Amino acid sequence: MNSEGASLGTASAKTAVVYADDYLNKLTGEKIERECKLLLEEGCTELVVDLSRTEIVNSIGVSILLGVIDTASNAGARVIFSEVNETTVELFDMLGVTRHADILDRAA
Amino acid sequence: MPHDKSLNIEDLQYANLTESAESRSKLVHTFGALAELGHEVASRSNFQDTIRTSLHLILGSLGIMRGGVARYSRFEHEFNMLAVRGLGESFPLSLELCYEDERQFLTNGLAPIEVAQAAVLPFFQVYDRTFSASRLELFVPLVIHEETVGAIFLGEKATGLPFSSYDREIICAMGRHIGSAIAQRNLLAEIERRSEENRRLYDDLRMTYSDTVKAFAAAIDFKDKYTEGHSVRVGKYSEIIASELGWNADEVEGAAVAGYLHDVGKLTVERKIINAPYRINAKESAELNKHPSVGFEILSPIHHPYTDVPLAAKYHHERIDGRGYPDGLYDRQIPYIAKVVNLADSFDAMTTDRPYRRRRPPHEVFDDLHRNSGRQFAPELVTAFMRGMLKELQGESKEKRFRKLLGREYMEAEGLASSLRNILNSMTPTSPLTRISVGQAHG
Ligand SMILES: [Fe+2]
Numbered sequence: 001m002n003s004e005g006a007s008l009g010t011a012s013a014k015t016a017v018v019y020a021d022d023y024l025n026k027l028t029g030e031k032i033e034r035e036c037k038l039l040l041e042e043g044c045t046e047l048v049v050d051l052s053r054t055e056i057v058n059s060i061g062v063s064i065l066l067g068v069i070d071t072a073s074n075a076g077a078r079v080i081f082s083e084v085n086e087t088t089v090e091l092f093d094m095l096g097v098t099r100h101a102d103i104l105d106r107a108a
Numbered sequence: 109m110p111h112d113k114s115l116n117i118e119d120l121q122y123a124n125l126t127e128s129a130e131s132r133s134k135l136v137h138t139f140g141a142l143a144e145l146g147h148e149v150a151s152r153s154n155f156q157d158t159i160r161t162s163l164h165l166i167l168g169s170l171g172i173m174r175g176g177v178a179r180y181s182r183f184e185h186e187f188n189m190l191a192v193r194g195l196g197e198s199f200p201l202s203l204e205l206c207y208e209d210e211r212q213f214l215t216n217g218l219a220p221i222e223v224a225q226a227a228v229l230p231f232f233q234v235y236d237r238t239f240s241a242s243r244l245e246l247f248v249p250l251v252i253h254e255e256t257v258g259a260i261f262l263g264e265k266a267t268g269l270p271f272s273s274y275d276r277e278i279i280c281a282m283g284r285h286i287g288s289a290i291a292q293r294n295l296l297a298e299i300e301r302r303s304e305e306n307r308r309l310y311d312d313l314r315m316t317y318s319d320t321v322k323a324f325a326a327a328i329d330f331k332d333k334y335t336e337g338h339s340v341r342v343g344k345y346s347e348i349i350a351s352e353l354g355w356n357a358d359e360v361e362g363a364a365v366a367g368y369l370h371d372v373g374k375l376t377v378e379r380k381i382i383n384a385p386y387r388i389n390a391k392e393s394a395e396l397n398k399h400p401s402v403g404f405e406i407l408s409p410i411h412h413p414y415t416d417v418p419l420a421a422k423y424h425h426e427r428i429d430g431r432g433y434p435d436g437l438y439d440r441q442i443p444y445i446a447k448v449v450n451l452a453d454s455f456d457a458m459t460t461d462r463p464y465r466r467r468r469p470p471h472e473v474f475d476d477l478h479r480n481s482g483r484q485f486a487p488e489l490v491t492a493f494m495r496g497m498l499k500e501l502q503g504e505s506k507e508k509r510f511r512k513l514l515g516r517e518y519m520e521a522e523g524l525a526s527s528l529r530n531i532l533n534s535m536t537p538t539s540p541l542t543r544i545s546v547g548q549a550h551g
Contacts, residue, residue, distance in 0.1 A: 027161050059141035059168030060161065063193070066173055066266060070194045087133070094134055095171025096267030 015046040017082075020054050024061040036068050040075040047072055048104070052083030062095060069100045080104050138278055141169030145282055149289040156190065162286045163191045166260065169282070170275050174242065174263035178203070179290050180256050185210070187259050194263065195242040206230050213249035213256050218283045220246040220262075220276050246271060248279060250287035257290045317413070318361070325368040328375060332382045338456055341513055343367035345452030345493070348509055352492035362414030363448055369417055370424045370449045373403030385463035400425055401434050415445050424449040427484040439486070447486045451477075451493060454484065459514060470521045478531045491535050494528050501525040 016039045023029050036047055049068065051057070057065070065081075072079045082104040084092070092098045145165045148158055163177050174194030178187035187203045205213075209231040223244050226232040232239065232247075243263050250258040260283055265271065271279075325339040332338065346367030350360040374382060377399055381392045388396065403421030412418070423446035426432035428439040432450075458473045468476075474494065481487040499505045501524060511519050 027157055027164070059137065059144070059166075060164040061168065062171060063164035063168035066167065066171070067193055070173060090133055091137060094137075096265060096269075097171060099266060099268065 014044050015048060016044045017048040017050055019050045019052075020061075022054065024054055024064060025056075025058040026060060029061060029064045030067075033064060033067050033071065037071055040072060040077055045077045046080065047077060048080045048082050050082050051085075051088065054088070055085075057088050057091060062091070062097065065097065066100075069097070073100065078102070138169045141165045142278070142281060142285075145285045149285045149292075155289070155293050158289055159190045159286070162282070162289065163193060166262075166279065166282045166286075167193060170271075170278060171266040172262050172264070173266055174244075176261040177258065177286060178261070179258045179293075180205075180250075190258075192261075195244075195261070199238060199242050200235075203231070203235060210256065213259075214251060214254065216249055217251045218248060218280045218287070220248045220271070220279050220283075223247050246279070248283045250283055250290060252284070252287040252291045255291070257287050257294060260286065314413075318365075321365050321368045324372065328369075328371050331374060331379060338460070339368050339371055341456045341460075342370060342449065342452045344509065344513055345455055346448050348496045349448050349452060349489055349493050352496040353489075358414045362412070362417070363445060365412060366415055366417050366420035366445050366449050367452050369403070369407060370421050370453060371399060371403065372406050372421060373399035373401065375406075376402050383463070387464055397425070397433055416443060417445075419443045420445040420449045422446070424453055426450065428486055429483045432484075447489055451485050451489050455493070459518070467518075470518060470524050471527055474528060474531055478535065481535065487535060491532060494532055498525060498528045498532065501528070 018032060018035055018039070020029075020032055024032060032049075039047060047068065049065065054061070069079050079101040080103070081092070081101055084103055084105075089098075089103060092101075092103070145162055148161050148165070151158070159177050163175060166172070167175050176189050176192035176195050176199070178189045180187055184202075185205050187205070189199070189201050189203075192199060209229055212229055223232060223239050223246065226247065227236070239261075242261075244261050245264050246260075246262040248260040248262070249256055250260065260279070262279070265275075322340070325343060328339045329337055343364045344367070347360055347364040350363035355363065374396075377396055381388060381396055384392065400422050404418045407418040407421050410417075420443065422434070423432075423437065423442050426435065426437045426442045426446060427450075428442065428447070430436050430438040455473070455477070458468050458476065459470075461467050477485060477490050477494070481490045496505075497510050500508060500510050501519065
């Protein structure tokens with residue numbers, strides 16, 4: 001996983017992108033939470049989680065992403081998922097994930 | 109654990125598959141989580157990781173924002189948190205229960221309890237503020253085989269909707285898996301504790317046995333005022349020989365016990381014969397010579413854990429050339445432990461003062477052992493014994509076992525080490541040729 005600054009969203013927002021991978025679906029996926037925590041501490045107000053390399057998100061993945069959302073909302077930041085496939089969008093809608101985070105390029 | 113940890117029919121029934129309102133993909137997602145949970149619990153991975161993974165699976169399968177898994181300590185009457193997510197820094201690491209709570213949870217079983225509606229229970233009164241600060245909605249006591257082993261704490265669903273009956277069934281099924289994992293872990297800890305306890309009990313027994321043996325040895329030696337400490341020394345020499353032979357700890361201890369008790373039959377021999385300050389006559393000798401067989405009679409009914417102590421007592425006066433007593437056995441007919449004790453016994457007899465003579469000087473003693481190798485003694489026992497002494501003389505062994513038994517002066521006799529080396533060299537065959545010459549010398 002890596003992260004980089006990017007200009008998305010509003011001009012005043014400080015945005016960072018984090019890339020998830022298949023490890024998201026295992027205990028090792030918790031490292032994405034730590035990465036996000038660091039970015040939030042650095043003052044990031046918008047977290048983009050890129051799921052282009054994530055074929056499917058399982059329950060562990062969902063739990064970890066909900067953790068990211070929770071941490072971000074406690075820090076007053078918002079979470080955007082990008083490059084999410086249709087199955088995952090459906091899942092996120094069904095589980096209420098999309099009530100707490102936006103999905104970029106919803107048609108992907 | 110007889111409890112089935114993999115995904116089973118029961119779980120499917122619990123999850124109430126027929127509830128048609130739920131979409132197919134939701135079922136696929138949830139059952140994926142259940143299957144994975146079953147797999148995780150059945151795997152032998154680290155317990156903490158299993159619990160953390162389980163918490164992820166339960167939260168992620170139903171889209172629950174926060175939660176925790178705790179293990180119940182029966183002795184402390186408290187839940188100890190094993191994994192938490194999103195409950196906040198101030199959520200306690202352990203939560204106390206009272207008797208009433210315990211009783212209620214047991215009757216309740218695995219069914220999720222609505223936190224908001226459980227205020228009648230002391231537990232929810234005590235932790236009311238904590239639970240509402242962490243926005244907890246459900247509490248699931250993990251009751252496995254009528255025992256509370258832990259609990260699951262769950263926050264709100266990401267959808268903002270209340271938990272459906274379908275959700276509750278899923279939570280219940282998952283709770284059973286997590287509860288089994290904890291129960292299994294508890295059982296393992298219990299087994300470890302018991303085996304530790306068992307080991308301690310065994311050590312105690314072992315010490316009791318060893319104390320009894322030593323007390324017996326002291327009683328035997330007490331009867332013979334001229335050979336004070338003889339049995340104890342024979343025990344220690346036997347121990348040295350056994351350890352030089354590379355025997356394991358139990359066998360070495362067995363050899364020591366055989367040495368301690370070898371003369372137990374003397375307890376029945378008249379004191380005046382044992383203590384005679386002269387060489388005893390034939391009749392007295394016959395009486396004294398019964399002591400190995402009497403010793404066998406005394407020791408036979410007792411179970412000795414490490415070696416055949418009764419046989420050691422019976423045959424410790426046999427010689428490998430067949431000229432010993434009571435049965436005149438030859439080399440291989442004599443139990444090995446009896447040969448060990450015989451050497452230890454003879455060595456102590458030669459190196460201590462007797463009523464009719466003084467102890468013999470070391471060179472003479474070792475020449476005697478050498479000369480009688482293959483006659484009275486098994487040669488490999490003689491070399492093992494001498495090797496042990498040489499090691500000590502050369503400072504190779506930390507323990508000064510011989511010095512404690514023989515005294516410093518005796519051990520410092522001039523040229524002792526070099527004559528031991530010479531004897532050992534002549535007794536240790538280095539080529540087939542020397543082996544033949546040793547054989548001829550003894551033939
Ligand atoms: Fe004897």
